[in-house]
Structures are given as structure tokens and as C-alpha cells.
Amino acid sequence: MSLENSKQSRRLMHRRSVECEGFLRDDGLWEVEAWLRDTKPFTQRADRFRGELKPGDPVHDIGLRLAIDDGMTIREAEAMMRATPYPTCVEVEPILERLVGERIGPGWRETVRRKVGRLETCTHLMELLGPAVTTAYQTMSYGKNPEGRDTLENQQNSGQRPFFIGGCHSWRTDGPVVAAMFPQFATKPVAQD
Numbered sequence: 700m701s702l703e704n705s706k707q708s709r710r711l712m713h714r715r716s717v718e719c720e721g722f723l724r725d726d727g728l729w730e731v732e733a734w735l736r737d738t739k740p741f742t743q744r745a746d747r748f749r750g751e752l753k754p755g756d757p758v759h760d761i762g763l764r765l766a767i768d769d770g771m772t773i774r775e776a777e778a779m780m781r782a783t784p785y786p787t788c789v790e791v792e793p794i795l796e797r798l799v800g801e802r803i804g805p806g807w808r809e810t811v812r813r814k815v816g817r818l819e820t821c822t823h824l825m826e827l828l829g830p831a832v833t834t835a836y837q838t839m840s841y842g843k844n845p846e847g848r849d850t851l852e853n854q855q856n857s858g859q860r861p862f863f864i865g866g867c868h869s870w871r872t873d874g875p876v877v878a879a880m881f882p883q884f885a886t887k888p889v890a891q892d
Contacts, residue, residue: 721838733831757782771803
């Protein structure tokens with residue numbers, strides 16, 4: 700897959716994949732599982748910690764799981780380090796438990812920084828929280844009985860300002876999408892000189 704046709708020949712040197720899945724549990728909680736995997740398409744020489752890695756062997760294979768209630772409060776959080784470059788990396792697996800009881804929403808990133816120190820965790824695990832949280836929002840967007848429903852209709856009928864308004868170009872309050880879909884939250888466009 701290429702975003703554009705490169706005029707240069709090139710050689711694949713690294714692949715990172717991030718995969719997230721969202722679930723509705725039988726107990727009514729929402730659950731997100733996210734994985735980050737880094738691989739190389741060539742043999743990596745033996746090092747003092749892991750030995751030789753063959754093409755496709757994971758450099759990183761790191762996962763997390765969050766269980767969230769309807770109010771976006773984290774009820775369960777765990778990490779799993781299946782492949783890491785150093786044996787000390789697995790020491791950070793319990794760190795996400797500090798997020799239990801915290802609410803995902805405005806100020807979320809600051810909450811994470813306050814609860815989990817940079818040197819107490821894994822950079823890749825913290826990077827994975829972003830797509831995991833986005834997946835949680837997407838998972839919950841149609842509600843618990845999604846068949847035949849439109850998530851925007853659910854939001855329009857709630858009477859509350861949806862979280863996504865003001866979050867990107869298309870959902871800016873002075874744009875045509877908000878004016879058409881949620882006129883009660885629309886603002887007038889700023890005049891351009």
C-alpha cells in the first residue's frame with residue numbers, strides 16, 4: 700500500500716501495525732483490546748537480551764485492554780508485553796491499573812501524564828492508549844442495540860452536545876455539517892478579509 704506512486708525504488712525496513720477491537724460485554728461494560736506490533740523484514744543479529752530475530756519476528760508485541768462503563772469511566776485496565784527488546788520492559792505491565800476510576804474525556808491526556816510517569820512506563824504502551832480510546836468512542840457510538848440505528852440520530856435526539864462537535868475540520872461549529880446536523884450548536888462563520 701502506498702499513498703502515492705513513488706518514483707524511487709525502495710526497500711521495506713520496518714512495519715508497525717496497530718490493531719484495535721471494541722466489544723460490548725455481557726456485564727454491560729465496553730471493552731477495547733489494542734495491540735502494537737513492530738517487525739523487521741530481515742534477520743536481526745543476536746543481541747545480549749533476545750538473541751537473533753528472524754524476519755517477521757516481533758521486536759515489540761504489546762497489548763492493552765480497557766473496560767469502560769457508559770459514563771466513560773475506566774473499570775479495568777491491563778497491559779501485556781508478549782515481545783519486548785529488554786527483559787525489564789515487562790515490569791511496566793501493572794502500570795495501567797492506575798487509570799482505573801479515571802474518566803476518559805476532556806483533560807484525559809493530562810490525567811494520564813499525572814497518573815503514569817514517563818520513566819515508569821513504556822513509550823509504545825502510552826502511544827497505544829490513543830487509538831484504544833478512539834476505538835472506545837467508535838465502539839460505543841451506536842449504543843448497546845445498534846441494529847438498524849444511526850448514531851447521528853441517537854446524538855440528535857439526546858439534546859446534549861455530542862463530544863465530537865468542535866473536534867475536527869468537518870465538525871467545527873461554524874461549518875456546514877454542524878449547521879445541517881446540529882443547528883442548535885452551530886455558530887456563524889467568521890468573516891474572512
